[in-house]
Amino acid sequence: MDIKNFVLSYYNNAAENFHIQKIEKAYEAKKPHTHEYFQIYYIAKGTLRHFIENKSSKLCQSDMFIIPPGVVHYISPEPNTVFYSFSFMPDFLSEANQAGKLVTLFLRNLLTEKDILPKVSIDSEDIFYIESIMERMLNEFNCKNFGFSEIIHSYAVLLVAVLARNYFEKNTLPAYFENSKQFVLHCVEYIENNFTDRITLDAITKRSAMSKNSFCDLFYKLTGHSFNRYLNICRIKKATEYIKDGYKITAIYGLCGYTDFSTFYRNFKKIMGLSPNEFKKIICKI
Numbered sequence: 001m002d003i004k005n006f007v008l009s010y011y012n013n014a015a016e017n018f019h020i021q022k023i024e025k026a027y028e029a030k031k032p033h034t035h036e037y038f039q040i041y042y043i044a045k046g047t048l049r050h051f052i053e054n055k056s057s058k059l060c061q062s063d064m065f066i067i068p069p070g071v072v073h074y075i076s077p078e079p080n081t082v083f084y085s086f087s088f089m090p091d092f093l094s095e096a097n098q099a100g101k102l103v104t105l106f107l108r109n110l111l112t113e114k115d116i117l118p119k120v121s122i123d124s125e126d127i128f129y130i131e132s133i134m135e136r137m138l139n140e141f142n143c144k145n146f147g148f149s150e151i152i153h154s155y156a157v158l159l160v161a162v163l164a165r166n167y168f169e170k171n172t173l174p175a176y177f178e179n180s181k182q183f184v185l186h187c188v189e190y191i192e193n194n195f196t197d198r199i200t201l202d203a204i205t206k207r208s209a210m211s212k213n214s215f216c217d218l219f220y221k222l223t224g225h226s227f228n229r230y231l232n233i234c235r236i237k238k239a240t241e242y243i244k245d246g247y248k249i250t251a252i253y254g255l256c257g258y259t260d261f262s263t264f265y266r267n268f269k270k271i272m273g274l275s276p277n278e279f280k281k282i283i284c285k286i
Contacts, residue, residue: 046081
């Protein structure tokens with residue numbers, strides 16, 4: 001079978017190394033094909049079936065897939081299906097900064113992965129991000145105002161990071177984590193960089209091939225703290241910085257990842273050995 005390999009210039013309005021579009025009319029790509037770029041689909045309405053090598057899956061609203069270069073696949077949408085398609089060359093996100101480390105590792109993993117998932121169901125709390133990002137990227141691409149390429153690049157890093165998180169949650173331990181220790185160290189780094197987010201032990205362990213007890217034991221051996229205590233230490237450390245900078249105590253708990261003041265107050269006193277107000281008085285005297 002002659003399998004066509006699409007290049008990015010197939011899209012007559014493509015930018016130098018990326019393209020985005022929203023398909024709202026009858027569209028089919030029934031013939032197996034590959035392309036030189038990564039491609040992400042997000043289903044906004046309706047359903048389509050995605051065929052990849054010897055697997056297939058039915059995608060519905062809020063489902064996604066990502067295909068790396070050189071992988072044979074095709075789709076067959078149902079009538080009235082609406083979806084976003086984001087295509088980008090491998091070097092478009094190759095220079096993601098430290099905040100985009102997950103993105104770089106995820107894309108690298110896809111290039112060597114032998115069992116690509118034909119479907120990724122997006123968690124409900126991430127659906128709004130995905131839809132908002134896709135629409136903003138599309139608007140920037142269509143308007144092409146000054147700096148649109150850099151703005152789309154920033155959105156793309158966020159988009160792929162959210163997709164990577166959902167992908168790995170459905171696919172157990174990522175291949176680039178060679179062992180459990182490496183995964184736990186990644187989680188430690190993730191907490192340090194994202195402690196203001198809603199991070200739970202259940203969500204973290206769900207992403208690994210480890211049991212919760214095994215994860216907690218190894219986490220303690222590597223950090224000297226339980227998962228929850230380490231998370232709270234990161235948050236309270238940031239709170240002390242806000243207090244030193246003159247922020248009102250009642251205004252900083254939300255900035256540190258807490259949803260209520262009483263939990264923040266209790267953890268601050270437990271970790272620092274004194275209340276936020278007592279800490280502030282000491283800082284003011286220095």
